[in-house]
Amino acid sequence: MINKGSVPVTGLNFASASCGILPESGSTLGKCLHLDEQIDLFEDTIKSNLPTYFDSSEKFSDYLSKSVFIISTGSNDYMCNYLQPKFFNTSKIYAPQPFAQLLIDALSPKLERLYNLGARKIVMFEIGAVGCIPAMKREGIKCVEDKNQLVSYFNDGLLAMLRNLTTTLKGSNFVLGHAHWLGYDAATNPSKYGLTNANNPCCTTWRNGESACIPFLKPCPKADKFYFWDGFHPTEAVHSLIASGCINNASVCIPVTLKDLVNM
Numbered sequence: 001m002i003n004k005g006s007v008p009v010t011g012l013n014f015a016s017a018s019c020g021i022l023p024e025s026g027s028t029l030g031k032c033l034h035l036d037e038q039i040d041l042f043e044d045t046i047k048s049n050l051p052t053y054f055d056s057s058e059k060f061s062d063y064l065s066k067s068v069f070i071i072s073t074g075s076n077d078y079m080c081n082y083l084q085p086k087f088f089n090t091s092k093i094y095a096p097q098p099f100a101q102l103l104i105d106a107l108s109p110k111l112e113r114l115y116n117l118g119a120r121k122i123v124m125f126e127i128g129a130v131g132c133i134p135a136m137k138r139e140g141i142k143c144v145e146d147k148n149q150l151v152s153y154f155n156d157g158l159l160a161m162l163r164n165l166t167t168t169l170k171g172s173n174f175v176l177g178h179a180h181w182l183g184y185d186a187a188t189n190p191s192k193y194g195l196t197n198a199n200n201p202c203c204t205t206w207r208n209g210e211s212a213c214i215p216f217l218k219p220c221p222k223a224d225k226f227y228f229w230d231g232f233h234p235t236e237a238v239h240s241l242i243a244s245g246c247i248n249n250a251s252v253c254i255p256v257t258l259k260d261l262v263n264m
Contacts, residue, residue, distance in 0.1 A: 016033035100157060
């Protein structure tokens with residue numbers, strides 16, 4: 001039996017802002033936990049905390065195997081590393097495609113580590129259209145396409161890597177969150193998705209739209225009509241659009257929807 005009422009039912013979040021796949025990504029912005037350190041926290045949790053809610057290790061393993069793990073990482077390896085040549089030398093060492101492969105090669109064993117810790121259902125999202133964010137594009141330009149091309153090399157290799165893991169790791173289901181195209185389409189055709197502004201942040205930011213929100217200032221009155229919350233991040237409306245697509249549309253989450261994954 002599970003001690004009902006005690007087991008976390010709303011999910012656990014191990015994310016860390018500004019970090020990425022590579023340990024050094026985001027380090028210029030202060031201390032953050034890169035992906036391996038986030039997995040360390042998950043490992044500590046499943047070894048010292050969560051097992052106490054279950055009567056046996058078998059029931060706990062079953063609980064983990066039925067849980068869905070959602071991962072979205074990699075954008076900061078570009079925004080807070082590769083595209084910051086003043087602070088990092090990665091763009092001087094690696095051409096765009098080799099750098100994307102470096103990230104893929106670094107990510108694969110981390111996902112396998114999650115599998116070895118008990119995860120069986122893992123949704124890994126692509127990197128979004130970074131060339132469309134306010135902090136990146138110039139006034140009057142919808143998207144900076146060469147920046148989107150950079151992350152597309154990573155996205156192109158992600159599906160093959162996830163398929164390989166599903167094939168080689170018994171009982172696993174690795175799902176690709178194919179969200180780049182949906183985010184890009186919403187950024188370039190906002191009215192199609194009920195949005196009225198895909199150029200400006202909802203909140204007032206430092207550096208004229210190129211950073212985070214200035215504290216204590218009121219945001220726009222209709223955030224659900226804006227694509228971007230600040231200079232970097234989409235609003236809840238856009239995240240809901242992508243989440244809904246992943247739940248119900250097999251062209252957004254590949255090869256199965258999140259709804260189907262839960263029932264597998």
